[in-house]
Amino acid sequence: MHDVRGGNLVFTEQPASKDNAENIELIQGLGQTQVPSAESNIHAMTIVGQIEGHMILPPQNKTTKYEHIIPQLVAIEQDPKIHGLLLILNTVGGDVEAGLAIAEMVASMSKPAVSLVLGGGHSIGVPIAVAARYSFIAETATMTIHPIRLTGLVISVPQTFDYLDKMQERVVRFVASNSRISTERFRELMFRTGELARDIGTVVVGKEAVNAGLIDSVGGLGEALAKLRSMYRGES
Amino acid sequence: MLYTIVPEEIVLGELDKVSASQELTYRGKRVRVLPLADGKYQIVQLISSNPNDFLRSEFSPGAII
Numbered sequence: 001m002h003d004v005r006g007g008n009l010v011f012t013e014q015p016a017s018k019d020n021a022e023n024i025e026l027i028q029g030l031g032q033t034q035v036p037s038a039e040s041n042i043h044a045m046t047i048v049g050q051i052e053g054h055m056i057l058p059p060q061n062k063t064t065k066y067e068h069i070i071p072q073l074v075a076i077e078q079d080p081k082i083h084g085l086l087l088i089l090n091t092v093g094g095d096v097e098a099g100l101a102i103a104e105m106v107a108s109m110s111k112p113a114v115s116l117v118l119g120g121g122h123s124i125g126v127p128i129a130v131a132a133r134y135s136f137i138a139e140t141a142t143m144t145i146h147p148i149r150l151t152g153l154v155i156s157v158p159q160t161f162d163y164l165d166k167m168q169e170r171v172v173r174f175v176a177s178n179s180r181i182s183t184e185r186f187r188e189l190m191f192r193t194g195e196l197a198r199d200i201g202t203v204v205v206g207k208e209a210v211n212a213g214l215i216d217s218v219g220g221l222g223e224a225l226a227k228l229r230s231m232y233r234g235e236s
Numbered sequence: 237m238l239y240t241i242v243p244e245e246i247v248l249g250e251l252d253k254v255s256a257s258q259e260l261t262y263r264g265k266r267v268r269v270l271p272l273a274d275g276k277y278q279i280v281q282l283i284s285s286n287p288n289d290f291l292r293s294e295f296s297p298g299a300i301i
Binding site: 025043050057058060061065067068071072074075076078079092093094095096097099120122123124144146148167171 | 240284
């Protein structure tokens with residue numbers, strides 16, 4: 001069995017061959033030999049890469065599939081052994097309706113949910129991050145707020161524009177009703193010019209997301225778990 | 237409709253490379269899989285109405301069976 005400690009490979013006693021085959025699979029799949037197996041009373045869910053919705057994305061994308069996430073949320077809500085949900089986000093956005101579906105499911109759970117934005121929680125990741133009852137953002141993590149658009153398409157009829165506007169309103173209203181930010185302020189961030197090089201909109205980093213009222217606190221894993229624990233114990 | 241910071245041409249770059257999936261029964265559960273070159277299958281989707289099945293890592297999308 002290989003054990004990586006501080007960058008040095010440490011070779012320990014060889015386990016049985018069945019374990020070895022499992023370890024090779026783990027190295028190929030996850031790049032590590034061991035995963036924690038202790039029973040946990042919370043469930044950690046990762047929302048990474050592109051949020052995949054109505055369309056199967058080509059293989060160069062790392063995706064989070066909503067058809068798998070949604071029944072998991074049902075299981076978490078229903079399983080008496082699970083006391084809370086830790087939602088870890090590092091996403092570049094994705095399908096609007098899949099993202100809103102996940103966000104609505106999280107927001108309507110009766111069990112406590114805490115979200116933690118690491119790296120990035122962009123575009124449709126924003127409503128998912130605010131859907132949890134309490135949200136954290138890492139100091140270095142960023143969130144990009146920008147308008148929904150159809151790239152490469154010429155908007156030919158006013159109806160197309162109305163449709164985009166309606167999709168966007170769903171995101172704006174969800175974010176405003178699930179965080180401290182107002183619809184006016186969120187729209188202002190969404191349409192700000194001169195901040196992004198290739199687009200209109202805003203990037204907020206760590207503390208700025210908290211100051212804007214989007215996220216509740218700056219913090220990491222320790223803070224997020226402590227908050228979740230105090231929530232399911234009924235302390236806050 | 238996509239709402240992402242990644243340009244659409246990068247997200248959809250190799251759309252034609254999506255290969256055909258098939259359905260089979262694995263450990264008593266219906267799964268949609270992609271056949272791999274070495275005779276194994278990669279799970280694309282679990283088809284079940286039992287939400288607890290979705291918490292089992294052997295059925296998560298991307299798992300090799």
